Amino acid sequence: MTATRIDGKAFAARLRERVGEAALSFAQKAGRKPGLAVVLVGEDPASQVYVRNKGKATLAANMESFEHRLPADTSEADLLALVETLNADPAVDGILVQLPLPSHLDEQSVIASISPDKDVDGFHVINAGRLSVGQSGFVPCTPLGCMMLLTDQLGDLSGLEAVVIGRSNIVGKPMAQLLLDANATVTIAHSRTRDLKSVVSRADVVVAAVGRPEMIGKDWLKPGATVIDVGINRLPPEPGAGKGRLVGDVAFGEASEVAGAITPVPGGVGPMTIAVLLRNTAIAAHRNEGLDPPEGL
Ligand code: GUN
Secondary structure, X not given: OXXXXXXXXXXXXXXXXXXXXXXXXXXXXXXXXXXXXXXXXXXXXXXXXXXXXXXXXXXXOOOEEEEEEEOOOOOHHHHHHHHHHHHHOOOOOEEEEOOOOOOOOOHHHHHHHOOHXXXXXXXXXXXXXXXXXXXXXXXXXXXXXXXXXXXXXXXOOOOOEEEEEOOOOOOHHHHHHHHHHOOOXXXXXXXXXXXXXXXXXXXXXXXXXXXXOOOEOHHHOOOXXXXXXXXXXXXXXXXXXXXXXXXXXXXXXXXXXXXXXXXXXXXXXXXXXXXXXXXXXXXXHHHHOOOOOOOOO
């Protein structure tokens, strides 16, 4: 048996299309486009690529993109002052401060300074709290994207055994909350979990967000399991080759022999993150103008 390949790239493209339409209809009602501000501090090469891609995707979705690039030695006071300006700017619906920040800046203080109603990353404690008690707020983009792929693939998740590997605030914890909301039986496993393999092997749904290349092999999986691979790891380059291959936390080839459905890396979860960010921004814009967001976003 070969698993169904869950095409996150195609799903994300369809979501971006719907978001683009929602942004157009918003602009007709509000007389302005939805706006997303992205703040990048320093010159981390991966972050520069992400920020450039977010800017392009924002424009392609009929939204306004405001990019703020600050030097690596920016003081916390200056960064907080910029966030305050963006909080007060009516053209800005969503604010994203690209992480990681340089080490002299306190990420929690910076996130806390973002207005919860513009926190399209869903990182503010108010939004984490809303998710935890089942109120509507902003949900972090990567786990929400995983959830969209899961419900598209499986429909009702009620009663399924779900194992989330990883307990970060950005992926693992919100992922577990979303699965719990969907009535799955949820286990959060992590680096200190005893006999991780046997925990994973009872799961109907596995979400892997550990950052260890191809850690999860076929002998870890229950036959027919649905596997969502959040990991993006670069292997060392082959001799003579430029860059190493990108792989997930799951050994895709062999896992495909056992799983029922599985996301590839690349082309699985990755493209969902930006699509959901744009979706969250479109929803923020509607809420900020007192409009109902369209159905199906
Ligand atoms: N760095 C890597 N991924 C993300 C993300 O989703 N949001 C922010 N703010 N920073 C990131």
